[in-house]
Amino acid sequence: MTTSSHPFSPSSKGAASPPGGADVPAQDLSLRTGVAASVVDQAILSRRSIRAFLDKPVADELILHLLEVASRAPSGTNTQPWQVHILRGAALQQLVEQALAAFDNPEVLAAQPKPYDYYPLKWVSPYLERRRKVGYDLYALLGIAKGDKEAMHRQHARNYAFFDAPVGLFFSIDRVLCQGSWLDYGMFLQSIMVAARGHGLDTCPQAAWLTVQGVVERFLDLRDDQALVCGMALGYARGDAVENRLETERVSARSFARFCEARAA
Numbered sequence: 056m057t058t059s060s061h062p063f064s065p066s067s068k069g070a071a072s073p074p075g076g077a078d079v080p081a082q083d084l085s086l087r088t089g090v091a092a093s094v095v096d097q098a099i100l101s102r103r104s105i106r107a108f109l110d111k112p113v114a115d116e117l118i119l120h121l122l123e124v125a126s127r128a129p130s131g132t133n134t135q136p137w138q139v140h141i142l143r144g145a146a147l148q149q150l151v152e153q154a155l156a157a158f159d160n161p162e163v164l165a166a167q168p169k170p171y172d173y174y175p176l177k178w179v180s181p182y183l184e185r186r187r188k189v190g191y192d193l194y195a196l197l198g199i200a201k202g203d204k205e206a207m208h209r210q211h212a213r214n215y216a217f218f219d220a221p222v223g224l225f226f227s228i229d230r231v232l233c234q235g236s237w238l239d240y241g242m243f244l245q246s247i248m249v250a251a252r253g254h255g256l257d258t259c260p261q262a263a264w265l266t267v268q269g270v271v272e273r274f275l276d277l278r279d280d281q282a283l284v285c286g287m288a289l290g291y292a293r294g295d296a297v298e299n300r301l302e303t304e305r306v307s308a309r310s311f312a313r314f315c316e317a318r319a320a
């Protein structure tokens with residue numbers, strides 16, 4: 056069995072805390088700045104979207120611990136808009152089979168309910184180029200030639216197996232909640248992914264599940280007042296998988312941020 060090649064392992068100093076919700080200190084503000092800065096930076100920097108996982112289970116207590124930690128994310132007036140649906144073992148397998156069957160059946164796919172618009176209806180620069188680059192880079196690593204639709208379809212289908220992760224998470228939100236709560240939700244999701252790094256775990260957030268939203272809703276028996284936000288694969292990264300070598304670019308802070316100066320009266 057191959058282990059994760061990530062630099063941020065559970066043995067990283069000060070990173071790990073034992074699983075179990077009760078140990079999460081809500082008011083512990085005592086992190087010493089020097090150590091905390093490097094550990095926190097490293098947890099954030101070592102997070103990447105992982106698209107091949109080991110067949111290695113994650114303890115329920117650890118999953119709950121990550122969710123307890125992430126639930127310390129801020130939310131407007133402490134509304135805490137998150138609802139999490141955890142799948143592993145036989146339940147995960149069952150859903151994966153149904154989702155893959157749906158994805159391979161154009162008629163079933165066409166009959167899926169329309170999800171919320173995650174992406175713009177019309178792509179413009181620079182987002183279009185960034186989106187294309189990440190796709191090309193992933194396919195290049197996997198040796199998928201441009202225009203090889205069959206191979207691209209198969210790679211896309213990997214989403215519906217949670218990339219073989221032992222844990223699949225689904226996130227839903229009460230439909231009465233508004234844009235602000237979706238903003239809160241993003242913070243919660245990132246907190247899960249960063250907390251996971253502290254335990255040597257990896258993740259892939261997945262909007263792909265919206266494509267088979269009807270299958271997911273039915274499987275989860277999701278109430279009508281809940282909207283599916285996204286899915287997330289959680290597990291231990293396969294160090295030998297080429298797709299996990301994908302390193303995505305970022306524009307520098309200086310190009311997307313500016314210091315605003317006082318204006319002349």
Ligand SMILES: Cc1cc2nc3c(=O)[nH]c(=O)nc-3n(C[C@H](O)[C@H](O)[C@H](O)COP(=O)(O)O)c2cc1C
Nearest residue numbers: 102103104106189214259260261262263264285303
């Ligand atoms: C909400 C959300 C949904 C995403 N959906 C998918 C997905 O369905 N499948 C996938 O392979 N990657 C998905 N990604 C991963 C992005 O492609 C990835 O975050 C981006 O390319 C930057 O790479 P990095 O996460 O490795 O830093 C998603 C990311 C986010 C935040």
